[in-house]
Amino acid sequence: MSLPEERTNLPDPYWRMFVRKDVLAGLLFIAVAVLGLWISRDYPIGTALRMGTGYVPRLLCWLLLGLGAVVLVQGLREAQGARALSSADVLALRPVVFVTASLVVFGLSIERLGLVVSILLLIGVGAVAARGLRPIETLAAALVLTVLSWGIFIVGLGLTIPVWPEW
């Protein structure tokens, strides 16, 4: 899973410290908290007795900011080379991109193109995410899954999703 340190091609010590899991996690929490505080800057806070829209959200953002800082410091103080992201993690972009893309395509097409076409699109794009899926297998899977979904969702549950494209 994790490659040897020499092969990661990341010689910069600062960079290595940056890609530690706890450092990244801490930064992520801090980023979300700062974003939340910025978005909620105009939310009325109110008082403890009459809490405004922003009271609890801002409280939570500050809490998250603090927790994120603790995680970050813990990550920085960890022993050298501890639990860093490996280059294998970074190279896993293929499933991230295509799994996400398949859902986006499905979401955008289901209302206009109907269930059958959007299932085929989802399978078509989603199949690229995995290695070693042969075209014929993808086709078979698409066929089986289309019939199955039609049976479960349209016939079985009687959902009112358009099945075919609406012209």
Place this chain on the structure above:
Amino acid sequence: MELIHNLAVGFGVALTPANLFFALAGALIGTLIGVLPGIGPIATIAMLLPLTFHLEPTSGLIMLAGIFYGAQYGGSTTAILVNLPGETSSVVTCIDGHQMARQGRAGAALAVAALGSFFAGCVSTSLIATFAPPLAKVGQSFGAPEYFSLMVLGLIAAVVLAHGSVIKAIAMIVLGLLVGLVGTDGNTGGTRFTFGITELTDGIDIATLAIGVFGVGEIITNLAQPQETRGLAAKKITRLWPTREDFRRAWPAVLRGTALGSVLGVLPGGGATLSAFAAYALEKRSSRSPAEFGHGAVEGVAGPESANNAGAQTSFIPMLTLGIPGNAVMALMIGALTIHGIQPGPQIMSERPSMFWGMIASMWIGNLMLVIINLPLIGMWVQLLKLPYRFLYLAILLFCGIGVYTVSNSAAAVLLAAFFGVLGYVFTRLECEPAPMILGFVLGPLMEENLRRAMRISSGDPAIFIERPISLGLLIAALTLCVLVALPAIRSKREEAFQE
């Protein structure tokens, strides 16, 4: 007498043909996903949440519960036969279960696991029936400050007893609480964190979040890992019935496992996995011949298998009686209730007795079905292991997509689920468990509401939380847990408990 009357009501509900069908469907789906590595009960229940929207609430809950305990059975089957734990709760079963299988005692191991689970299921179901009503009465006497403190304790305990970094888990809870606040504030009418997107003003649906984080996120995580080879063929099972010697050694382990699992399951964060690990440690320590463990000791199968089933069942108690989810599965159950407009909490039992008791009765029936159906079907389940993940994930992906779309009828929700999927993957990579996030998400609006009410009672004085004795006690318990887990001695013990 009241108990018998209640159970009679429950069996009346659970034995209707429709509910029997859904109990069976849940148990079978549960076993299936228990057998298949790469998809767990959380993701499955998340994907089927939208489906329950179209069912009677009772039938929906019966099916979801069946998936949860069915997965415990299925997970042990593959653990024993091919040394692959289908679920985290059956990781320890691999140790001795698979050794038994290699010695040609696979049938005995499977039978002990199934019978132990069934016994544990019976005991814990009756425990729920006995202890749920008084606990709900306690819950009903709680005011807003007590409820708030109880939720704090529940959330803290859930992460302390789970594995991984506590501080990260608490951060994930806070993140979940924040995500739960997205949408319109019911009290002031102001919108929060909607990014100007109309679809977000109603808030984020639990199905969207859960399907994204657990369903889609799990797919990405699995695909990002190098393909594992699972070419292990199972040997033919010659005899299913355990020997007299197996029985003699297994039954005390079953009793101990059931007791331990029942207790640990009630605790937030407990449930099946912790129970199984603890039971294995207990069996190993209390055994007169600990050297046998790891080489096919029948106690090492009987104890954990009974414990994980007992723990899975009793973790329903806090959810059903107090509306507090102890783990992610229970958070999704609460989500299923709210989809139907049912407010979870102590009033469920008195307001909807047929749903409450029907579900409890169905758990017992479901456990019985699992024993009867699964032992003969073991060969078929093992065949399913040959299904490669590259087919499986396409089906999961499709069900995620359709599921999200049907629950909200909006394309925006599907895009949101895709976003949460990436987020779930990133968090998994950074070793931040996403499960606490869903607990926070479910409790977020409830906590805010109770905080507001408490402040109204005290005219804005936060001291109310420490002036009320019950609330104070709950907060002290939460604080004690935090301190305990920070102590070095306890910390190393805790890590050890999840290693083994």
